[in-house]
Amino acid sequence: MRRLIQQFAFAMILFPIVAFSQQRHPLTVEDMWRVQRVSDPQVSPDGKTIVYQVTSYSMEENKGWSTIYLVSADGEEGYEFKTGFKSNTEPIWSPDGKRIAFVADDSAGTPQVYVEDVDGGAAKKLTSIALGASGILWSPDGLHIAFVSDVFPGCASDSCNAARENQLENGKVKAKLFTHLPYRVWDYWKDGKRSHLFVVNAETGQTVDLTPGDYDTPPIDLGGRMDYSFSPDGKQICYVKNTDKMVAVSTNNDLFTVSVDGGASTRMTTNPANDNQPRYSPDGRYIAYRAQMIPGFESDRSRLMLYDRQTKRIIDLTEKYDRSVDEVVWSPDSKALYFNADDEGYHSIYEVQVATGKVKRLTERSTNEDLAITPDGKYMVFLRQSVTHPNDLYKMDLATGETAQLTHANDALLGGLEMNPWEPFWFKGAGGTNVEGFMVKPPNFDPHKKYPMVYLVHGGPQGQWMDEFHYRWNAEMFAAPGYVAVMVNPRGSTGYGQKFTDEISGNWGGKAFVDLMKGVDYVVKSYPFIDKNRIAAAGASYGGYMMNWMEGHNNNGVFKCFVSHDGLYDAVSAFGSTEELWFPIWEFKGTPWTNPALYHKWSPSSYVQNFKTPMLVIHSQNDFRLDVSQGYQLFTALQMMHVPSEMLYFPNEFHFVVKPQDARLWWNTVLGWIGKYVGD
Numbered sequence: 001m002r003r004l005i006q007q008f009a010f011a012m013i014l015f016p017i018v019a020f021s022q023q024r025h026p027l028t029v030e031d032m033w034r035v036q037r038v039s040d041p042q043v044s045p046d047g048k049t050i051v052y053q054v055t056s057y058s059m060e061e062n063k064g065w066s067t068i069y070l071v072s073a074d075g076e077e078g079y080e081f082k083t084g085f086k087s088n089t090e091p092i093w094s095p096d097g098k099r100i101a102f103v104a105d106d107s108a109g110t111p112q113v114y115v116e117d118v119d120g121g122a123a124k125k126l127t128s129i130a131l132g133a134s135g136i137l138w139s140p141d142g143l144h145i146a147f148v149s150d151v152f153p154g155c156a157s158d159s160c161n162a163a164r165e166n167q168l169e170n171g172k173v174k175a176k177l178f179t180h181l182p183y184r185v186w187d188y189w190k191d192g193k194r195s196h197l198f199v200v201n202a203e204t205g206q207t208v209d210l211t212p213g214d215y216d217t218p219p220i221d222l223g224g225r226m227d228y229s230f231s232p233d234g235k236q237i238c239y240v241k242n243t244d245k246m247v248a249v250s251t252n253n254d255l256f257t258v259s260v261d262g263g264a265s266t267r268m269t270t271n272p273a274n275d276n277q278p279r280y281s282p283d284g285r286y287i288a289y290r291a292q293m294i295p296g297f298e299s300d301r302s303r304l305m306l307y308d309r310q311t312k313r314i315i316d317l318t319e320k321y322d323r324s325v326d327e328v329v330w331s332p333d334s335k336a337l338y339f340n341a342d343d344e345g346y347h348s349i350y351e352v353q354v355a356t357g358k359v360k361r362l363t364e365r366s367t368n369e370d371l372a373i374t375p376d377g378k379y380m381v382f383l384r385q386s387v388t389h390p391n392d393l394y395k396m397d398l399a400t401g402e403t404a405q406l407t408h409a410n411d412a413l414l415g416g417l418e419m420n421p422w423e424p425f426w427f428k429g430a431g432g433t434n435v436e437g438f439m440v441k442p443p444n445f446d447p448h449k450k451y452p453m454v455y456l457v458h459g460g461p462q463g464q465w466m467d468e469f470h471y472r473w474n475a476e477m478f479a480a481p482g483y484v485a486v487m488v489n490p491r492g493s494t495g496y497g498q499k500f501t502d503e504i505s506g507n508w509g510g511k512a513f514v515d516l517m518k519g520v521d522y523v524v525k526s527y528p529f530i531d532k533n534r535i536a537a538a539g540a541s542y543g544g545y546m547m548n549w550m551e552g553h554n555n556n557g558v559f560k561c562f563v564s565h566d567g568l569y570d571a572v573s574a575f576g577s578t579e580e581l582w583f584p585i586w587e588f589k590g591t592p593w594t595n596p597a598l599y600h601k602w603s604p605s606s607y608v609q610n611f612k613t614p615m616l617v618i619h620s621q622n623d624f625r626l627d628v629s630q631g632y633q634l635f636t637a638l639q640m641m642h643v644p645s646e647m648l649y650f651p652n653e654f655h656f657v658v659k660p661q662d663a664r665l666w667w668n669t670v671l672g673w674i675g676k677y678v679g680d
Contacts, residue, residue, distance in 0.1 A: 024417060025416065026443040026479075028480070031413060033057045037054065037471075040090065040091065041381050041393055042372060045097040046097055046375070050073060051068060051081065052068075053088075054066065058660070059664065062661045063660070073406075075405070083114070085104040085105070087105070088102045088114075093138065094138055095142040097118070099116065100115070101136055103133060104123075110130070110131070112128060126145065126205050127207060131151065139230045144200065144202060146237060152193055152194075153214040154192075181247070182579040186579075186654060187624060208261070210258050210262055216241070219240060221580060222274050224240075224290055225327050227278070232281075232282055236258070236260065237257065239256055239258065240276045241253070241256055250295075251296055253274045253275055253276050254268070254275050255267075255269045255287070255289055273292040273300065274291070274302075279329070281330050284309070285309055288305065290302040290325050291303050291316075298462075298583060299324075303316050304352060315357075317337070317352050318357070318359060323341040323350075326339060326342070326347070327339060330373075332373065334354070337351070341495075342464050346365055346366055346367050346467055347369060348361055348366070349362045349368050349371065349382065362380075362396070362398070363396075367466055377398070380396045381394070386467045387470075388476065389414065393406040393407040418443035419476045420441045422440050423438065423440075428518065429490065429518050430511040435490060436488070436496070438467075439485070439487075440475040440476060441484055442483055447529055451483060453484045453486055453523070453534065453536070454484070455516075456473065456485060456486065459540050459541030461492035463542075465489055478538075478671075483678075484529070486519070488519040490516050491507075504587075508542075508588075508602040535560060536560060536563070538670065540567070541565075545568040545569075546567075547562040547567055548567050548569050552606075552607025552608065553610065554610075562614070563673060564616070565618040566626050567630065568604070568630060569604050569631070569633050569637070570603055571605070572600075573629065574630055575592050575599070611637060612641070614644040614677055615634075615644075616646050616669065617645065617646070618631070620652075622652065623654050624655075632647075648665075648669050650662055
């Protein structure tokens with residue numbers, strides 16, 4: 001009876017009743033935070049069931065939680081996996097399919113590894129590590145679970161780690177002593193801690209630190225989806241570590257192997273650039289991994305490599321394929337690998353043959369992630385989304401390409417929303433190069449009317465606008481008030497070949513700016529429903545930089561207002577306050593003292609005398625990628641130039657605004673600002 005009740009409740013998630021008679025309305029902030037966010041599918045060893053997690057949020061409580069679900073491989077049956085915890089994440093199967101491990105907070109609020117029988121029963125706590133566990137992976141022999149935890153390298157015991165952490169959190173003195181770079185990363189202070197890889201015995205709970213010492217595993221950044229992997233016999237782990245003296249200026253991540261019993265590690269790669277995401281072939285012969293060839297360049301093309309464990313030979317499987325490999329999974333017979341990659345505004349799935357290196361694209365014009373394969377090798381299980389549809393779980397027949405949707409987590413919500421799909425277009429950018437853009441029309445679109453336009457610029461700059469249901473820069477939300485949302489993938493964008501990506505480095509305000517302005521010219525001339533006199537622009541990170549650059553180069557007054565979120569304003573001071581120094585060193589071809597001319601040339605602060613367009617500045621205290629001082633300096637310059645301007649400051653957010661109520665304020669402020677200058 002318990003299982004039947006659970007399956008009925010789950011059916012409301014899989015196939016919710018949609019009130020088609022209800023009046024449809026544009027997407028709102030409240031709608032977006034009611035979305036059930038599906039993630040992390042894992043196929044059972046017998047291929048019959050998929051475990052995954054769904055994250056939900058409460059606007060009132062200003063927080064979220066995750067729930068684990070099971071669904072049959074045909075999508076017909078499913079139920080919630082009851083754990084007794086409010087929130088539980090990272091579900092993984094035991095190799096025999098009888099248990100599921102997951103991560104949940106213990107009574108002290110510290111994330112730990114738990115194991116529970118698939119058929120129910122009490123969850124067993126497996127770890128009690130002081131600084132918490134995450135990133136769990138079960139060994140193929142079922143004996144161990146790998147996980148990652150922070151440690152203080154000078155501590156010889158977990159009790160020492162606990163004492164040091166307690167002093168940091170509860171001590172009366174809050175001063176920090178820095179001894180090396182980086183001392184902070186993204187949104188957290190390093191505080192002398194390192195990330196280490198552990199294994200815990202799945203029965204006894206005995207824990208071993210496999211990567212002792214003053215290094216991070218995984219590295220602080222630039223890794224793959226998971227930067228460690230068990231060998232098929234469960235006796236060895238391949239993992240990623242950067243051993244360079246100053247990690248802040250190095251992308252030199254390398255692969256190492258170590259016994260699950262601990263002991264000395266063996267370096268596997270010596271490539272001076274970035275190697276990551278190791279994956280043993282099921283037959284044990286190869287380790288597949290991703291590699292970049294250019295040291296210091298974090299957006300170099302990621303190639304799919306094979307390390308032959310017998311001959312020690314390394315093979316570049318995608319040498320002739322001009323896309324950057326993302327997630328990688330093996331076929332069960334070890335004859336092929338599958339990966340996804342940015343591909344002209346989508347994230348496509350590909351197959352590559354081990355014997356020939358032949359690459360075949362398996363999906364068209366769709367955005368797919370979190371790849372998993374069934375044990376019989378017949379089906380790929382993955383997540384798919386679009387600008388009008390958040391992630392759901394799908395299954396693809398690898399022989400026929402036929403795809404079936406397995407979950408319907410948000411059908412009831414989506415049934416009440418009025419949204420339009422995105423529409424691609426192409427135009428000639430700088431130097432006559434083909435550049436792609438995308439458009440989302442407003443709800444209840446009337447081609448005979450004139451609409452304001454919001455021009456969105458993506459971050460990176462090595463990234464791309466993609467057909468996805470973005471939770472921060474959501475095109476449907478920008479279109480909802482009655483605007484045409486336009487997005488262009490200018491020079492520097494991924495998914496169009498490495499040459500296209502490379503052409504922004506050392507040239508931040510050059511070809512990319514020309515591409516963007518030619519994109520404006522194209523849509524204004526090509527689409528008569530766009531009101532050329534009511535155009536706003538908005539962007540974050542590099543997109544924020546571009547808003548700041550446009551502020552000093554809006555000579556013909558095309559843009560009536562700007563929204564600059566977490567953007568670089570002054571290139572020199574940004575260098576001194578960021579954490580991953582390899583990025584500006586590559587992008588500006590040196591340091592401010594070795595190449596001051598380029599820093600001056602491409603710094604928006606060099607063009608303050610031209611500032612005149614109303615601008616909303618947004619920045620957050622815990623943004624360590626682009627320090628909050630960039631926002632302060634920008635706002636000060638705008639005010640000193642008597643430009644209509646406001647600054648929205650978040651004391652508890654970082655490079656992204658992720659708390660529900662903060663996001664609501666963000667959207668209301670951004671859309672209010674845009675509406676003030678281009679709205680009706």
